[in-house]
Amino acid sequence: MTKALTHIDSDGNARMVDVGQKPDTYRMAVASGRITMSSKALTAIRDGDAPKGDVLGTARIAGIMAAKRTADLIPLCHPLPIDAVNIDFSFEDGAIRVIAKAHLTGKTGVEMEAITATSIALVTIYDMAKALDNGMTIQDISLIEKVGGKSGHWIAKGTDC
Amino acid sequence: MTKALTHIDSDGNARMVDVGQKPDTYRMAVASGRITMSSKALTAIRDGDAPKGDVLGTARIAGIMAAKRTADLIPLCHPLPIDAVNIDFSFEDGAIRVIAKAHLTGKTGVEMEAITATSIALVTIYDMAKALDNGMTIQDISLIEKVGGKSGHWIAKGTDC
Amino acid sequence: MTKALTHIDSDGNARMVDVGQKPDTYRMAVASGRITMSSKALTAIRDGDAPKGDVLGTARIAGIMAAKRTADLIPLCHPLPIDAVNIDFSFEDGAIRVIAKAHLTGKTGVEMEAITATSIALVTIYDMAKALDNGMTIQDISLIEKVGGKSGHWIAKGTDC
Amino acid sequence: MTKALTHIDSDGNARMVDVGQKPDTYRMAVASGRITMSSKALTAIRDGDAPKGDVLGTARIAGIMAAKRTADLIPLCHPLPIDAVNIDFSFEDGAIRVIAKAHLTGKTGVEMEAITATSIALVTIYDMAKALDNGMTIQDISLIEKVGGKSGHWIAKGTDC
Amino acid sequence: MTKALTHIDSDGNARMVDVGQKPDTYRMAVASGRITMSSKALTAIRDGDAPKGDVLGTARIAGIMAAKRTADLIPLCHPLPIDAVNIDFSFEDGAIRVIAKAHLTGKTGVEMEAITATSIALVTIYDMAKALDNGMTIQDISLIEKVGGKSGHWIAKGTDC
Amino acid sequence: MTKALTHIDSDGNARMVDVGQKPDTYRMAVASGRITMSSKALTAIRDGDAPKGDVLGTARIAGIMAAKRTADLIPLCHPLPIDAVNIDFSFEDGAIRVIAKAHLTGKTGVEMEAITATSIALVTIYDMAKALDNGMTIQDISLIEKVGGKSGHWIAKGTDC
Numbered sequence: 001m002t003k004a005l006t007h008i009d010s011d012g013n014a015r016m017v018d019v020g021q022k023p024d025t026y027r028m029a030v031a032s033g034r035i036t037m038s039s040k041a042l043t044a045i046r047d048g049d050a051p052k053g054d055v056l057g058t059a060r061i062a063g064i065m066a067a068k069r070t071a072d073l074i075p076l077c078h079p080l081p082i083d084a085v086n087i088d089f090s091f092e093d094g095a096i097r098v099i100a101k102a103h104l105t106g107k108t109g110v111e112m113e114a115i116t117a118t119s120i121a122l123v124t125i126y127d128m129a130k131a132l133d134n135g136m137t138i139q140d141i142s143l144i145e146k147v148g149g150k151s152g153h154w155i156a157k158g159t160d161c
Numbered sequence: 162m163t164k165a166l167t168h169i170d171s172d173g174n175a176r177m178v179d180v181g182q183k184p185d186t187y188r189m190a191v192a193s194g195r196i197t198m199s200s201k202a203l204t205a206i207r208d209g210d211a212p213k214g215d216v217l218g219t220a221r222i223a224g225i226m227a228a229k230r231t232a233d234l235i236p237l238c239h240p241l242p243i244d245a246v247n248i249d250f251s252f253e254d255g256a257i258r259v260i261a262k263a264h265l266t267g268k269t270g271v272e273m274e275a276i277t278a279t280s281i282a283l284v285t286i287y288d289m290a291k292a293l294d295n296g297m298t299i300q301d302i303s304l305i306e307k308v309g310g311k312s313g314h315w316i317a318k319g320t321d322c
Numbered sequence: 323m324t325k326a327l328t329h330i331d332s333d334g335n336a337r338m339v340d341v342g343q344k345p346d347t348y349r350m351a352v353a354s355g356r357i358t359m360s361s362k363a364l365t366a367i368r369d370g371d372a373p374k375g376d377v378l379g380t381a382r383i384a385g386i387m388a389a390k391r392t393a394d395l396i397p398l399c400h401p402l403p404i405d406a407v408n409i410d411f412s413f414e415d416g417a418i419r420v421i422a423k424a425h426l427t428g429k430t431g432v433e434m435e436a437i438t439a440t441s442i443a444l445v446t447i448y449d450m451a452k453a454l455d456n457g458m459t460i461q462d463i464s465l466i467e468k469v470g471g472k473s474g475h476w477i478a479k480g481t482d483c
Numbered sequence: 484m485t486k487a488l489t490h491i492d493s494d495g496n497a498r499m500v501d502v503g504q505k506p507d508t509y510r511m512a513v514a515s516g517r518i519t520m521s522s523k524a525l526t527a528i529r530d531g532d533a534p535k536g537d538v539l540g541t542a543r544i545a546g547i548m549a550a551k552r553t554a555d556l557i558p559l560c561h562p563l564p565i566d567a568v569n570i571d572f573s574f575e576d577g578a579i580r581v582i583a584k585a586h587l588t589g590k591t592g593v594e595m596e597a598i599t600a601t602s603i604a605l606v607t608i609y610d611m612a613k614a615l616d617n618g619m620t621i622q623d624i625s626l627i628e629k630v631g632g633k634s635g636h637w638i639a640k641g642t643d644c
Numbered sequence: 645m646t647k648a649l650t651h652i653d654s655d656g657n658a659r660m661v662d663v664g665q666k667p668d669t670y671r672m673a674v675a676s677g678r679i680t681m682s683s684k685a686l687t688a689i690r691d692g693d694a695p696k697g698d699v700l701g702t703a704r705i706a707g708i709m710a711a712k713r714t715a716d717l718i719p720l721c722h723p724l725p726i727d728a729v730n731i732d733f734s735f736e737d738g739a740i741r742v743i744a745k746a747h748l749t750g751k752t753g754v755e756m757e758a759i760t761a762t763s764i765a766l767v768t769i770y771d772m773a774k775a776l777d778n779g780m781t782i783q784d785i786s787l788i789e790k791v792g793g794k795s796g797h798w799i800a801k802g803t804d805c
Numbered sequence: 806m807t808k809a810l811t812h813i814d815s816d817g818n819a820r821m822v823d824v825g826q827k828p829d830t831y832r833m834a835v836a837s838g839r840i841t842m843s844s845k846a847l848t849a850i851r852d853g854d855a856p857k858g859d860v861l862g863t864a865r866i867a868g869i870m871a872a873k874r875t876a877d878l879i880p881l882c883h884p885l886p887i888d889a890v891n892i893d894f895s896f897e898d899g900a901i902r903v904i905a906k907a908h909l910t911g912k913t914g915v916e917m918e919a920i921t922a923t924s925i926a927l928v929t930i931y932d933m934a935k936a937l938d939n940g941m942t943i944q945d946i947s948l949i950e951k952v953g954g955k956s957g958h959w960i961a962k963g964t965d966c
Contacts, residue, residue: 017889052175081561081563127273226716229715240402243723244664336704374500374559445595551877657859692817696820706878719863763924779947
């Protein structure tokens with residue numbers, strides 16, 4: 001925690017870390033999460049029969065747009081001109097998995113962009129499918145891989161990359 | 162699904178439901194979710210020692226502001242002039258729980274506002290504490306109570322209200 | 323022009339019209355526009371082979387989201403809690419047509435929402451296809467139908483509805 | 484199309500191009516478009532008699548602000564820290580022409596900023612003048628000049644620069 | 645303060661007031677503020693010679709647009725579908741005065757919209773004129789009149805209305 | 806004014822300055838302002854008894870978030886990827902002072918970010934405390950220090966730094 005203390009003010013007030021001394025380097029982050037739902041809802045989504053239309057296409061756009069707005073949503077995040085963010089989906093047993101991958105050449109990591117994209121993509125799936133299942137739950141949003149910065153290439157424990 | 166078919170177009174394209182025929186009635190929704198973290202991180206947050214400062218105060222504001230932007234984030238949500246949204250936190254064993262409650266007098270439910278507020282509050286906690294623990298995971302975001310609309314007063318199974 | 327003078331100040335300065343005295347009534351507006359492009363680009367979009375992926379699905383979401391932000395983009399527009407906005411596409415000879423339809427129960431018309439949705443959907447198609455054709459042109463954005471307000475049910479000349 | 488295939492995923496899903504490998508170079512783009520209207524409306528705008536006030540001054544600001552929000556409006560556009568965007572107008576026979584010019588030192592072109600600025604400036608003129616003429620039409624939005632990137636200095640066919 | 649305690653939670657946490665029980669009534673608010681500057685800067689603005697162009701026209705649009713975004717900027721403000729907001733300027737001795745007037749038919753007052761509009765109009769004047777005078781100061785932003793709600797028709801002491 | 810004429814067009818129209826030829830250098834700006842209020846209101850804020858909860862914590866977040874949105878609020882400001890912005894408060898006799906400090910490595914100064922942060926933090930205090938005192942006034946918003954650009958290290962007259 002000694003390191004951390006360099007960017008907390010004496011009163012514990014919210015404070016942006018000053019990244020001005022950091023060089024621009026390659027950064028990448030992958031986040032993931034799942035939304036559990038009934039097999040009826042999963043089938044409707046897979047078959048394009050969900051009541052509001054194309055669930056995954058809409059969630060993909062929502063996630064990408066949210067990633068670009070991360071600094072506008074998360075109070076202490078820095079505005080980052082991301083090189084790209086992309087989102088993939090996979091069907092699991094009783095769930096849809098979202099994987100978001102963000103790229104940047106910049107001064108600080110893009111894990112918040114990946115996590116924000118994942119979260120909003122999942123919330124969008126929730127919105128598109130809530131008429132089919134009111135018991136959906138969003139689970140397991142976490143960082144699974146990160147490149148760049150002090151930690152170098154980091155992979156979450158238990159992740160097959 | 163017959164009912165749902167009233168608001169899907171013939172090609173499965175994304176489409177906003179027209180709420181114009183619905184009357185303005187009282188709506189309320191409560192959503193909840195958790196972020197798991199190490200005891201070291203939990204202690205730092207509780208003691209006001211997190212590296213970016215006041216974690217829960219910042220997450221509360223982020224969640225409230227995100228709720229007001231739900232229609233700007235979730236593509237097919239309607240813009241809703243919410244009467245209020247508020248956020249509470251509780252410390253659990255190995256996690257912080259977020260509960261968001263939204264109120265509206267309007268034509269459609271506010272569950273998306275409550276779920277968006279919960280999600281962004283959790284993502285903000287992640288941002289504020291990620292220097293303390295890189296293995297945090299967001300879990301169990303779901304709707305736990307809803308008042309208004311066709312379903313009347315709905316409480317999720319297993320919820321003590 | 324006598325009527326118009328009720329909402330211009332004496333110096334010709336930009337000024338929002340005060341809609342406070344108007345009742346909430348049903349409003350609907352339909353706008354349309356086209357983007358011309360090469361047959362190669364049209365074929366790629368129709369076949370799902372455009373370089374950035376699903377052109378029409380992305381443009382539909384962009385248009386819907388832009389409609390909800392009309393008052394944030396067009397300086398003197400009123401914030402309107404629209405009941406719905408939806409977007410359809412059709413393939414024409416050498417062009418794609420966008421039709422956007424907006425609904426509101428409110429104090430003023432939704433033609434700007436329909437026109438903003440049309441414009442941003444067309445600009446999004448331009449972005450998604452510009453690697454295929456650098457000579458695309460956006461044409462014929464206009465209002466084609468309007469319901470509500472003083473003009474009652476208005477249909478543009480030459481429109482088959 | 485072989486080149487294009489490097490940035491489409493295997494399923495045709497919407498996807499941001501990764502610009503991380505590109506160097507920062509000078510970029511410029513000019514877009515243009517027109518809005519046709521009655522001579523009565525043109526005269527009112529020219530004379531400062533339009534019902535909502537200063538039409539062109541308001542449209543200029545709306546276009547500049549929209550250019551800065553391009554990545555927030557167009558789903559797959561990259562956030563670009565533009566060096567400048569400026570907008571000019573000219574009166575034509577039965578129309579007002581908008582010309583928007585954007586500058587950037589960056590990794591990708593600014594044509595979408597120029598086209599977005601043009602579109603929103605035109606839609607703003609529409610809004611400011613719609614009480615004068617309900618038959619206005621937006622025409623001919625296209626790129627007319629571009630500097631930087633693979634295509635070097637590109638000028639649209641038939642353009643006098 | 646007893647009244648106030650009805651909308652503070654037990655821990656002093658930030659909290660939106662629930663306006664759901666309030667009826668929609670007519671609301672109006674007027675705010676005002678000034679920016680002091682050198683006579684050279686005042687002259688340049690009055691003569692249209694400021695380095696970035698039309699200062700007051702730009703500040704008017706910025707203020708109107710900011711008013712519409714009040715709930716997006718001020719964390720605990722409610723989203724309000726304002727009926728109108730308008731801004732006027734006057735030249736004073738060594739200063740420019742901004743007056744912003746907002747109207748609403750709704751559940752809560754529009755004083756924050758008027759004050760936000762005033763503030764952002766003043767900050768925009770600062771931006772447009774800062775190359776002319778680096779000692780400008782924004783002064784006296786306050787509410788000067790309010791109609792509606794419990795206080796009825798309120799006028800600030802010392803105001804000539 | 807000769808210098809200024811390089812960035813004004815011939816008609817006095819609003820125009821963004823092109824910063825493309827400027828190098829990226831270190832920039833810093835400090836702005837300050839005050840809000841006057843009754844001793845009752847000051848005491849409530851200091852003691853955490855204000856009706857909407859934590860006034861200064863909320864104003865700090867609002868100011869930081871507004872700084873990141875400066876280019877979205879002030880029409881001719883450039884989008885700047887700020888390295889940090891932070892906000893401090895002090896209690897004065899009959900007032901609360903806000904000090905905002907912004908950092909950037911970039912092509913143009915960050916004084917507008919510091920001034921926007923100060924203004925919105927003050928407006929947020931107003932919102933949080935208006936139920937306690939309807940005579941609050943925002944005063945003395947000005948730039949107090951600036952580093953970088955042509956003026957080098959500039960300190961406002963009468964400032965003790």
